[in-house]
Amino acid sequence: MALTLPPLTLYIHLPWCVRKCPYCDFNSHVAPDTLPEAETVAALLADLELDLPRAWGRTVHAIFFGGGTPSLFSAASIEAILEGVGARVRLAPDAEITLEANPGAVEHDRFEAYRSAGVNRISLGVQSFDDERLAVLGRIHGGEEARRAIDAVSSAGFDNFNIDLMWALPGQDVAGMQADLDAALSFAPPHLSHYQLTLEPNTVFAKHPPALPDEDTVWAMQDAAAERLAAAGYANYEISAWARPGRESRHNLNYWRFGDYLGIGAGASGKITLPAEQQVLRTRRRTIPASWLRAAADRSFIAEAEPVAAVDLAFEFMLNRTRLAEPMPLADFRARTGLDESALQPGLDRAIEAGLLERRDDVLLRTEHGAQFLNDLQAMFLPVAD
Template sequence: MTPPLALYIHLPWCRRKCPYCDFNSYPAPAAIPEARYLAALFADLDADCAFLINHRPLSPLQSIFIGGGTPNLFSPAAIAQLLNGIRQRLPCSAAIEITLEMNPGASVMAQLPAYLAAGVTRLSFGGQSFSIRSLKQLGRIHRPRHVLAAVRAAQAAGCRQINVDLMYGLPLQTLAAARADVERLLDLSPSHVSYYQLTLEPNTPFAQSPPPLPAADVSADMGEQGQQLLAAAGLQRYEISAYSRKEAQCRHNLNYWTFGDYLGIGAGAHGKLSTVSGGQVARVIRLAKWPQPTAYLAAHQSGHSQIAHQRELSAADLTLEFALNALRLTAGVDVTLFQQRTGLAAEHLSAARAGAQAAGLLDGGAAGRLVATARGLECLNDLLQHFDLS
């Protein structure tokens, strides 16, 4: 069975790099080279489409996710040109989900109708907190009022699929302050919330000079408190850090978590493509593009490949990567999906499943399914060790 297909587009520039962020993003130049970058994206996509056609049947795109960086640094006209160019190159589902990440700010509200008119169907706002102190500590350039105004403007413009990112375990944050953040977010009635703990990622300013974070047990209480508040408001947890109202789950991310295929274009973007033979997955290939925008643009201008790395996944790689994604879902997945998306027999998982079940990290009563227990979700790294066959 041919896996579904999605497209990720990376727009790598931000106004300012946040000290906790380890994403492939860079401070924006005085003038973003929109035209040059769009040309590079289209060349990148053309090459990926040729690669795609040689490896698997062409199926309609189910979702497009424009991430960054801060994608709304690109004008609505540029986003419209980008989406039109994609439609000219690839078939798209009639019900395609198209997400645009946005940083809340004073200039955002006026642009929202134009982004939606360009074809965007889902907006994702990087709110992170409703505390002015916390936002300053995180290096964010917006203020709480900007998040409130942006979400309300999106709703007024007719957008019904709206995600807001919210973090907890912030520097000097108390349990009461974390609760106030969630309650203020819920006043906006978003359809989707990404609620996750601040972590100190390697090679970031926060890792090199750690801020005073809450104790581990306090952060755990914040996470549990947030889950309860979100559930009481009708936002069900369907992935470790994702909560949504009915039928508002992020289909693009679900494709990642169910090990679907996706193209990745733009500086530092990653893709996953399956070679399909006789209706079955035979091989799975990962591709990564040049991460530095200057190198990515230079590759295009010189006519060289924009692919920095390409590799075929081994059976051990496939087992671990499938588990790493699928076991994030609270409902888990059918074991048959492992066979369909990796081309490996279900027996390949037998030892890993038995070990994880014995450790209380995988539900032994979910016949024919891979489902993490509550403890498994909270200790995902421990659970994944059982699926590491390397």
């Protein structure tokens, strides 16, 4: 089977935060007193140029500034990055350009400037509106600041924005989860990311675990949230993401569909399809911000660039694709992996027998049971050791 090119997006990582949250396993670092904005802008554009030969002539359909806290950077720096990107790649005229931001007084007067810089979507890391829960999570804002930040985003003219909420927090019950959800929905966000708090390795919470809600409470929270969000007109298009029609995150949707994305900035990962080589290449940048910045001298930003082994391609595709609720054409599997569907056996048979997937002609559908037991479904496609 021949590999064909999927859509392409761009991920830009800005790794600095005011404070490292105890639950966070992202590549984020406490910001220095003075951010190296000019140096970072120049390094990001040099970093992007390393990937241009692999993506020459392709259209970038979305840009996502993640972190860290990208909104610690000035609107002028964001604009300079976007202008530099536009000079180097073909950017779709309607490209969705997302900037992650956290509630905080320092940032509230800048949303208009970010919009003028070219950002057309804000993703706001609220996590909770409950001051006690926010303190446990190590957040630097309170519930009232979160409300003011959302108002500021709307007042700046953003009609496309996301609110990040976490649930199953330490000390939280079903009523507390619902209160957070109702607070978020009162702002009618086009998109809502609703993540269950999990204890990730190499975090403060992993070393010093807080008391989390029991399993029965977690299931009750999940059911109550799904019912409330569906009644409010949101579709659960991805396992932790809800959106109004047409407001799905384009970059994230492309990611879960096993599309291509360039990843630049400290610790950023990328995936690029190379039809001539019949390879899917994964890249990773240097992780430590200072090391990544020093790499600008000789453009040694890339720490790893390895093709995905054929034996792993089927698993990687299903690991991503099963997070989505939409139908899964097997034609997409063939086009984006270069493999015949026989590579999905025997995992596909097991998943169908267990009621986690259904097959209708040349299309797979994740069942409700499959969504509830997603980890089990994904594990069925792990490569079998020789």
